[in-house]
């Protein structure tokens with residue numbers, strides 16, 4: 001075991017669960033090691049994270065240099081530490097008995113503030129895919145088109161590719177050969193379109209538009225539907241009210257919030273916005289954050305914790321719910 005040279009940021013574990021934040025399909029660049037350590041890439045840093053009950057611990061593992069205070073700030077920004085999750089959870093639990101059921105087992109689920117370029121191309125890869133496979137694809141894309149940034153424990157690390165490199169003419173063919181399927185075309189075409197509009201500067205400028213305008217602009221990109229556009233709005237554009245709705249969120253909504261949509265066969269635009277608006281009315285400006293806790297509680301990866309929450313509910317019988325906490329019908333299929 002190497003001796004660690006940890007830097008620390010005061011952050012109680014109830015404010016940040018590394019496991020549920022880095023492992024719930026927001027970012028696909030983190031791998032879990034032993035002892036709740038997480039290793040991955042943030043900008044050009046290869047970083048190792050861990051945590052105690054009171055602190056977030058981090059160490060840079062490659063040669064990329066940065067003033068300690070500047071790096072600490074970057075990490076605080078990445079985890080959006082200015083938000084107090086305990087206050088928010090309290091508020092959301094008062095507003096929603098379903099939320100109250102899971103708040104303890106799913107404490108510390110935070111939204112990461114991601115780079116829009118990485119966020120866009122990772123979520124183009126996310127269509128009809130699971131966390132493990134998306135992470136593998138993203139890894140391949142970085143190896144092929146990113147810059148080498150360091151070797152740690154025999155593994156090579158790469159930065160996220162630039163839009164310019166993803167817009168090259170041979171990208172579609174190369175990504176197809178790497179197993180991207182139909183997503184290869186979308187990655188390449190979206191890169192070309194973003195480049196034509198002004199590249200990463202244009203993409204970042206979408207942050208300054210109102211939420212719905214940002215969503216409309218993103219949906220013009222190949223491979224970006226309403227759900228992916230909302231993931232980008234929420235995860236890298238600062239639109240905290242964005243609620244990504246996929247079939248699983250639809251199932252949650254139908255089971256526990258909007259029983260009248262149970263018979264609806266497909267996720268039309270009308271139903272999509274009905275669900276998002278319901279969450280926005282219920283949870284307010286940070287509806288997307290609240291949604292992410294519910295989303296996380298529904299992931300197969302966290303089935304154990306969701307079951308514990310259901311058992312705790314049974315024992316105390318304090319909260320009445322119209323539908324099951326864990327809608328088992330889609331547990332096997334989902335990420």
Ligand SMILES: Nc1nc2[nH]c(O)nc2c(=O)[nH]1
Pocket residue numbers: 024025026126231244245246291292295
């Ligand atoms: N918080 C969320 N994370 C996600 N990952 C993914 O693939 N979809 C979602 C989502 O809707 N919310």
